[in-house]
Amino acid sequence: MLFIKRFHSSIQRIAHIVRANKPGDELSVQGWIKNIRRLKNNIFLDINDGSTCNRFQLVVPRNAQTQKLTSGDVVSAMGQVQVAPNGHYELHAKEVKSVAAGHLQDGFPFSPKQTHPPEYVREYLHLRSRIDYIAAQMRLRHRAQKAFHDYMDEHGFVQINTPILTTNDCEGAGEVFRAQPDSDNLLKQMARPNVPQDQSYFDSKVFLTVSGQLHLEAMSYGLGNTYTLAPAFRAENSKSPLHLAEFYMFEAELVHMERLDSLSAFIERMLKEITKQLLSNSAADLEFCQRKAQGNEANLELTWLKVPWQTLTYDEALTIILANREHFKTAVNADEGFSKEQELFLVAHCGAPVFVVDWPAKQKPFYMKISRENPTQVHALDLLMPTVGELCGGSLRESDAQLLSQHSQIPKHLAWYVELRKYGGVPTGGFGIGFERYLQLLTGVKNIRDVIPFPRYPHSCKM
């Protein structure tokens, strides 16, 4: 049982050393050498083990064995925690064990002492986690996901794994990926009469999901509030720094939801609380990412956390945009919502994030609840934020089975969706947040490809 003890107690991750240790403690560390300085009697190794954006100094005697160490090597050492002249902890070890060689002189694309632009780093996706900046992004992404899960769990939501493979394309936007077995033999084997052969596996054309909303709704009718944090797919030919072919959506569906302002209040409180938690448990990584993304400027005092968020009706927002039309490169088109530039203008104009509510029905999908007072409008909201513009879209759902089934835009094959309302229907409302856009909002990272581990976009699906 010795190895269990060793694995769990004496090997410390660097992030934990400052929290859990005191000078004089004996412990082991392991990590990659990021930098080396050789003095007369000692060698100073800055190592990193992936647990933090900070490096940790190992001090070992200079001798024939330690002389051979180079950047990129993996080492482990056991020694005593001491306080360095700069006030940081360091480890004084009698010897250091080389676990593996770095070989960074021989074809490795990243130079240890150089900063590489993100476009270049992206060319080497498989090695990208060795760049401090990307590692920090990944830790932050982990913490953000954890914070979303924790928050929803504490508030009694049930996480539903909405399916990736689906026969519906939700809003009928049409930009979907289709999936089928790669093996023609299998497709032949499974052939059935009246089913095109490329559809024989599922007896139907099957797509990759664009949203889990409809599935969440089905589950909410038995379970109450539900949510999902799952991949979604769009086959768009877009190189925009805000779009990916495979991205993550956080979606929630709330039952007994009859007022749009209840929904927006929930969203505001949730995003503020989750963000505050990240500020408290990921400050170092967050600041590190902000400095890198924003040219060494960090701003952990996110002003949008401290102000009450505003609400504008679509008509009010349109009036503001029209009154300022000379500011925009993009034309104002009252039938198409707002451009990103216009969204950011509205946020600046209000001095706060803005919920734009009460949208023209013709601009929004079939499932949104039509205003009983003004049937040209739906109870929909878009949340506009600094940096990214639209972060979140939501609505009350049409809970009247008859109104829904008569909607001119309802896709075929959604009889089941209407039926949800027919039997024990309950008013619901929900929303979706682009998870990567939330990370961009936090850190100011310009390109969405740098906040996801393995970005997929037109002409690029590496690894």
Added chain:
Amino acid sequence: MLFIKRFHSSIQRIAHIVRANKPGDELSVQGWIKNIRRLKNNIFLDINDGSTCNRFQLVVPRNAQTQKLTSGDVVSAMGQVQVAPNGHYELHAKEVKSVAAGHLQDGFPFSPKQTHPPEYVREYLHLRSRIDYIAAQMRLRHRAQKAFHDYMDEHGFVQINTPILTTNDCEGAGEVFRAQPDSDNLLKQMARPNVPQDQSYFDSKVFLTVSGQLHLEAMSYGLGNTYTLAPAFRAENSKSPLHLAEFYMFEAELVHMERLDSLSAFIERMLKEITKQLLSNSAADLEFCQRKAQGNEANLELTWLKVPWQTLTYDEALTIILANREHFKTAVNADEGFSKEQELFLVAHCGAPVFVVDWPAKQKPFYMKISRENPTQVHALDLLMPTVGELCGGSLRESDAQLLSQHSQIPKHLAWYVELRKYGGVPTGGFGIGFERYLQLLTGVKNIRDVIPFPRYPHSCKM
């Protein structure tokens, strides 16, 4: 701000009432009527709101309005918590508000007073969450996912969203789904010289992932320990109650992992701790699911939690199987591992879950570490459990770039995978657990289709 307060404080979910309230408290509840009894002066409504497998009794005066209520209706009521003669809490309300009608007499496939077999229930996926048993499964699934995330987070692992779309098929098993845009126009638009048109979106054939392992490994080389809990896909024509076309894999990769017994010790401790947590926070749902799956037999005293798990080498396991060959319907084939029947025999034989280790190299994939003492063997483990047989597979990974690149089975296009080892390689080991099989192990549910919200299998991709 009134609605915020109302939303969060005074409306109680049924699961919370017993924990958080005392007799005399005034509160509101909302839910679906599951059963009605009418007495002389009062109506007793058993309601459920999806938060628990238990129902909650509402007592309201019998009058013209309450007389109309039927099963399936959605109601809300405000009243006072009291203790019923059976000792349970109930709510005495002066009136009950009807939120929506149930219409269960008119085409609804489930009769409120009848128990339906799971095969029948599965035909109505969109309404399935209204069956108490399925709702309990979904809550349990939620809690199990949460427990995995919490455990890994507490142990310093970073969750990595391994991609769904990938150009590699991991082990080259060949039973993959392929993805491409559904729009021929888009494919034409994006055409490039020397790229087949159906591949023009990514310039490559793209598959749905069968495992996140290789991607986890890439990330572990910068971040340390990583994990994922994500969908995986297999285009198999299998109707087995242990297989799905879309399922969830929990996979972890551990750095500085040089011993297989360290890896198995980690797995045993993790599964025991997560399961104990579920026993403490989901006992009611777990027992409910067990009784339903096992014909009213529940066993929260999972014996495999209490015993130390055993380890057999593959050769030892084979010897046991050969000595008992007359017990098996399936033939013993020394080149193909064990059948499910044989796996369950080994578990019974040992009286405990069994790690089978040190497998013949020719039975296992290219990435497993070859024994330096006996190159016909790899440092691999299969974990065999009661009920489900193989629950988990894992191995040390081949960390020697040269040995790896010379492996006869290494797929083409995996130069990047070899390169991971070349630059600052570090010994790693990891494992994968079929998440649905873990749920089957917990509850005894026979068909894997009943532990996932939206099962996908041959000839079936509903909704």
